[in-house]
Structure formats: structure tokens, C-alpha cells
Amino acid sequence: MRDLKTIPVDKFIEEALYNKKTGYYFSKDPFGKDGDFITSPGISFLFSEMIAIWIIYFWEMIGKPKNFSFVELGPGDGRLCKTLLNTFEKFPQFKNSTKIYLYEKSEKLIKIQKKNLKGQKISWIKNFKTLKNCPAIFFGNEFFDAIPIKQFKKKNNEIYEKYFKFKEKKFLKTVYKKVSSSMLQELGKYGILKFDGIFEYPKSGLKELALVSKKIKSVGGGLLLVDYGFLGQNNVSTLQSVKKHKKNMIFDNIGKADITYLVNFDLLKNFLKIQNLNVNNVVSQSFFLKRVGIIKRAGILSNKMSFKEKSDLYYRLQRLLDPKQMGQLFKVICAYKSKKKISLGFK
Secondary structure, three states: OOOOOEEEHHHHHHHHHHOOOOOHHHHOOOEOOOOOEOOHHHHOHHHHHHHHHHHHHHHHHOOOOOOEEEEEEOOOOOHHHHHHHHHHOOOHHHHHHEEEEEEOOOHHHHHHHHHHOOOOOEEEEOOOOOOOOOOEEEEEEOOHHHOOOEEEEEEOOEEEEEEEEEEOOEEEEEEEEEOOHHHHHHHHHHOOOOOOEEEEEOHHHHHHHHHHHHHHHHHOEEEEEEEEEEOOOOOOOOOEEEEOOEEEOOOOOOOOOEEEOOEEHHHHHHHHHHOOOEEOOOEEHHHHHHHHOHHHHHHHHHOOOOHHHHHHHHHHHHHHHOOOOOOOOEEEEEEEEOOOOOOOOOO
């Protein structure tokens, strides 16, 4: 990591995660037991199957278009996409109508994805301009929390942006600088300035969502995001770092550990509404997966399993659904442009 001097929080995260030489996502495979964390598709294939069923349902609800795009945002190691493709095989009309795109900026992860998805008809993209001019569904699991975030502090009705000061690559202290009037105006759109304390603003993430929203409004379709986060006001820093499945101090192992945060789903909902999209109420991962049919699917599969296989299936299912594990912390949001109401998983 180069000598960064004094930089805002989002620039620090950008450098730590996405520097093309030393950045975390450009230099290692972070997924699985041998990596630093495991995502839902790595815990159970049932998660990915439910996403596949939901995507097919969405396609049916918008009239089964003969040309349809599926775009995975930040596809990780390609595991979710692999299960999706296997599930899509059972629905030939959908499969023949759909073109698969993976939106990824890390060359390291693209290599891993290509290895895991060898032989599949998939296109890798770095922007949405290359998508066909047809309805599209965008899906991201733990995509948003990997995009650098800004932090601010409100005190005595003044707003300050948080910066980190470094010397010779070592963290010295936190510095706060008063924000510009334009930044203040931008922050005021989303109802996050009400209370004193630290608050977080995903400026880069909202730029990505604006591009997705623009495409949806242009061609039709929707967006489904799953991530860990919160509803309501949360005026504390949620920045966290993980290495080898354990908590890591933010300024330790820079470029060798993941840095992430909790997603503000109220803010996302407000933003997507401003984009003039239909937005469903945010629900928990447990609620969503149960409504799509994950327990019924597990029951069907378990009938043909040995006791050991059945125990493993339900242990993994519990990790996805239990409120004390991922069930409540992870949230799901859906935005779309369609005359029909998209309700599966949300009511």
C-alpha cells in the first residue's frame, strides 16, 4: 500500500480492496474454508436454487420475454452462477431465452470464475452498455457491502467527513473535515442527517445503483439484492474487517483482509424510489427464502438422503435461516419496472 497521507474513508477502502497490484480482491481468492469468509452460496446450494426459482418467476411475471438478460453483480467465485445454470437446465424455455452476464472488475476473480464455470455460455462485462436491448434482471449477493463507503459525523448541527491520516503507510489518527455545501445537499436527500453521531453514505454504491436503475428503466426488468444490513437509524461506524474467518483490526493486514460494513437498507429503498422504480418492502433473508420455498425443497431432497446427508443439509439450512445466524441480519430488497406486482418472497 502506497503512502496515502490523509484520505477519506472510501478512498482508504478503495486502495485496500481494489488497488490493481496490492488490493485484496486483485491478489487472492477470499472465498471458502481456505479463504477469509463464506457467503450463502458456499453454505448451501439451496440458497442459489431459491434465487434461480425467483428469477424464473420474475421472467414469467414480465411476460416470458424471448430475449432476457440475467446479470450477476459481483459473482464471487462463480458458485452461485453454477447452481443457477444447473437449475435453469430444467426450464428450457427460460434457458433458451436468457443470456447470462457476470459483472466483475477483479481480473483475479474473473480467472477463478472462468475456471469454475468452464464450458458455460457466459459473458463477462465491466459496464452495462454491452447488454442486449431487452428486459434484464440484476442480482447481487453481498455485492453492495464490498463497494467503498464514506463516513460522516454530525455534531452541533454541523456535518464533517471522516478522514484517516497515515505516515509511511502507518495509521496515525482520524481527522474530520467540514463538508462542502454540495455534499451536504446530496446527503440531505436520503433522511440520514437526523441524529448526531457517525453515519455512513455509499456514494460509490449509489453510482452503481444509478447505472443499474437507468438500464432497468430503459429496457424493463428489475434488481434483487441480498446483503447484511439494517433498517432504521444506526449512528455508529459499522466498518469491519475479516481475515481467516476472524475479526481483524481495520488497519492491520491492509490488502490482505476484507473490509466491509452494514448496508443501510432504508437508504437503498429511498434511493431506488427516487429513481422511479417500484420497490418492495425490505424483508429478512429468512422470510424471503421461506416464502420462495426453501423448507419445502429441503424436505423433498431429504427424503432420498442418508442420515448424515440429511443432518448436513439441515445444519446448512439453519445457518441461512436462523435469526441468530444469517436469517435476520441479512436483508433482501427488490426494485423493478413492471405493470404486474412482483410479490414472491416479499409477502
